[in-house]
Amino acid sequence: MSNAPVDKGRRRFLTVATGVVGGAGAVAVAVPFIASWNPSARAKNAGAPVEVNIAKAEPGQMIRVKWRGKPVWVVRRTPEMLNELTQIEDELRDPNSEEPQQPEYAQNKHRSIKEDFFVAVGICTHLGCSPTYLPAGMGDHAEGIESGFFCPCHGSKFDIAGRVFQGVPAPLNLVVPPHYYIDENNILVGEEKGQA
Numbered sequence: 001m002s003n004a005p006v007d008k009g010r011r012r013f014l015t016v017a018t019g020v021v022g023g024a025g026a027v028a029v030a031v032p033f034i035a036s037w038n039p040s041a042r043a044k045n046a047g048a049p050v051e052v053n054i055a056k057a058e059p060g061q062m063i064r065v066k067w068r069g070k071p072v073w074v075v076r077r078t079p080e081m082l083n084e085l086t087q088i089e090d091e092l093r094d095p096n097s098e099e100p101q102q103p104e105y106a107q108n109k110h111r112s113i114k115e116d117f118f119v120a121v122g123i124c125t126h127l128g129c130s131p132t133y134l135p136a137g138m139g140d141h142a143e144g145i146e147s148g149f150f151c152p153c154h155g156s157k158f159d160i161a162g163r164v165f166q167g168v169p170a171p172l173n174l175v176v177p178p179h180y181y182i183d184e185n186n187i188l189v190g191e192e193k194g195q196a
Contacts, residue, residue, distance in 0.1 A: 047068050047190070048190065049067070049188050049189060049190035049191040050065050050066070050067045050072070050188070050189045050190055051182065051186055051187070051188055051189075052065050052072075052074050052186065052187045052188075052189060053185060053186055054074060054076065054117060054185060054186065054187060055184075055185035055186075057074070057076040057117075058076065059076055059077070059078040059116075060076065060077075060078050060081070060135045060136070060147075061075070061076050061135075062074065062075045062076075062133050062135070063075075064122070065189065067121075067177065067189050067190050068190070070121050070122070070123060071121070071122035071123065071130055072119065072120070072121055072122060072177060072189050073118070073119070073120050073121075073122045073133065074117060074118070074119050074187065074189075075117070075118045075120075075133070075135075075160070076116055076117055077115070077116050077117070077118055077147075077160055078147075080146060080147075081135075081146065081147045081160045082110070082115055082116070082160075084146055084147065084159065084160060085109050085110065085159065085160065085161055086109065088159055089109075091165055091166060092159065092163045092164065092165055092166065093163075093164045093165065093166045093171075093172075093173075094163060094164065094172070094173050095109075095163060096109075097111055097163065097173060099172050099173060101125075101172050101173045101174065101175050101176065102173070102175070102176035103176065103178050103192065106119075106176045109161065110161055111161040111162055111163065111173070111176055112161070112176070113179070113180070113181065114181070117187070118160065118161060118162065119176060119177065119179050119187065119189060120162045120174040120175065120176055120177075121174065121175040121176075121177055122174075123174075123175070124151040124153070124154075124156050124170055124174075125156075125164065125170045125171060125172040125173070125174065125175070126151065126153075126154055126156050126168075126169040126170040126171070127153065127154065127169075129151050129152075129153040129154075130151075131149040131150055131151040131152075131156070131157075131158065131174075132149065132150050132151070132152060133149055134147060134148055134149065134150055135147050147159075147160045148160050149162065149174070151170065154168075154169045154170075155168055155169065156168040156169050156170035158170070158173070158174055162174030162175075162176065177189055177190060178190060178191055178192045179191070179192075180192055180193040
């Protein structure tokens with residue numbers, strides 16, 4: 001044991017310095033650990049909204065994009081397609097879109113913001129198959145119906161607004177994802193206006 005006088009200032013400095021270095025070490029370990037809880041860039045991109053250019057879409061044409069790993073359809077409907085919507089309402093399971101398969105702004109007979117463009121997730125509500133787009137006649141699948149979607153796996157059929165027919169396995173209308181028009185030529189799928 002030494003008889004030298006105790007330097008209280010030095011002891012205090014060493015105690016504070018040790019505390020500061022220990023605190024910095026704890027922060028250095030905690031920051032990467034907490035950052036690892038954030039989704040990766042790949043995960044962020046998988047759920048990110050998708051911009052769709054509709055400027056060159058011809059009447060009757062369907063544009064396919066992928067959002068959250070799912071196919072999304074953007075169909076430019078013709079006037080003839082739009083006229084069919086009111087003629088078949090008595091054949092549909094949910095003609096007024098009362099089930100929550102679409103945002104409020106798409107809860108109308110067109111199931112869309114603008115009449116001529118229909119945006120939907122291209123997955124059948126029965127078992128998750130992807131229906132076929134039939135722009136020029138449903139044939140035997142739906143007598144007298146010029147256009148719509150037919151799921152060949154189990155025979156489910158939907159009109160050109162994605163509304164399901166009665167008597168088929170699919171229980172619900174096709175899902176309309178959140179979307180909005182950025183301008184006249186572009187739709188942002190996966191986000192509602194003012195959400196960002």
